[in-house]
Amino acid sequence: MSAVMLSDSLQSVVQVQSREDFRYEIIRFAHSLGFDYVSAMTVVDQSAGRSEFISVDNMPERMIETVAQLEPSCRRDPVMQHCKRGALPIIWNQGTYVKHGAPELWEEQAAFGYHNGIALAMHFPEGRHFLMGVDRSSNLPTNSQELTRIVADLQLFAVHAQDAAMRLFVPPSHQxxxxxxxxxxxxxxxxxxxxxxxxxxxxxxxxxxxxxxxxxxxxxxxxxxxxxxxxxxxxxxxxxxx
Incomplete structure (x- = not known):
């Protein structure tokens, strides 16, 4: 992604005023970065161990039912577990799931084009969290410099996107x-x-x-x-x- 395109994406996502605008901007960014799918999840921890999840994505309609059926198994998802525990980006592919003993989870999502991706999380005080990931069917670049640039662009965009998400989705009491x-x-x-x-x-x-x-x-x-x-x-x- 060129510096001009990235700058435009950063400015645009910060200025969004609705969930629809937010969704449009994260999808536009993901496509410009070369990814088919994107998800952004805002999490607010509440009392009694409950959490509120606000997810914005462009997941295929036919995949939604499958994900709901797999929800208990998702606790074994290595990408989600990585994001729950830390803030460093994870670059994942089929090998990631095989390594962690969950190849069937990769196979389920691969049927819908989720073969490879990058995900990251940000964890803030007062139980606020922001997770973002981009996914695609084609392989990720083998050139380390190009892959590093993609990760850096995603990290910078995520900082701006989470600021907009917190403003739009987090209750005033948690602002x-x-x-x-x-x-x-x-x-x-x-x-x-x-x-x-x-x-x-x-x-x-x-x-x-x-x-x-x-x-x-x-x-x-x-x-x-x-x-x-x-x-x-x-x-x-x-x-x-x-």
Whole structure:
């Protein structure tokens, strides 16, 4: 995907105002990345061990009934189990399911074109989670650089998509409160939004690179963000930076 196309996808998904718009944008992104299918799931943990799942995808209609029948077995799905436990992306294929003793699960989904894919998850405080995956029937690139680029594009898009999903689907009681950032933390985020590195932010503000990193880390913590890109997005949405 070109830088221009990726930038357009990032801006568009952040600005969505409805579930339909959100679905359109994630499908458009997946297709531009070379994948047939996409799924984005927002999870909100509730009391008594219950969780609310809001899933948006373009799963084939004929597959929905099959998935419902397989739901108990999905607890053995190695991709889902990976996403439940960690935040690193997983690149999967038939070998992944064979390795984890669940070849029949791969065969069931492969009948509908789900042969290979990439999935990742983000886990936040107060029991909020976001999972995203892209899938296709054709093999993934064997060139490591090309595959790394695809994973990086997916990770960056997922950061923007989860911000929109949390805004659209998470109840107000679970929404992020407006944090109290220091002027330096706001400045660090503002310049980060402009594409500046920590070293450049330090030079602009007349502080050391280490201090600039500290301001960014503090802002990320207050904004409950997993990286600086997500912190910038949340600061923009909350009106903390322009």
């Amino acid at each position: 992020l409160d407006r944090p109290n950032l220091t002027p330096r933390e706001v400045e660090a985020l503002q310049w980060t939004m402009e594409g500046k590195t920590a070293w450049e932010v330090g030079a602009i503000l007349g502080i050391s690179e280490r201090t600039a990193v500290l301001h960014l880390q503090n802002a990320m913590r207050k904004l409950e963000s997993v990286n600086k890109h997500q912190a910038v997005l949340k600061a923009l949405r909350l009106g903390l930076i322009q």
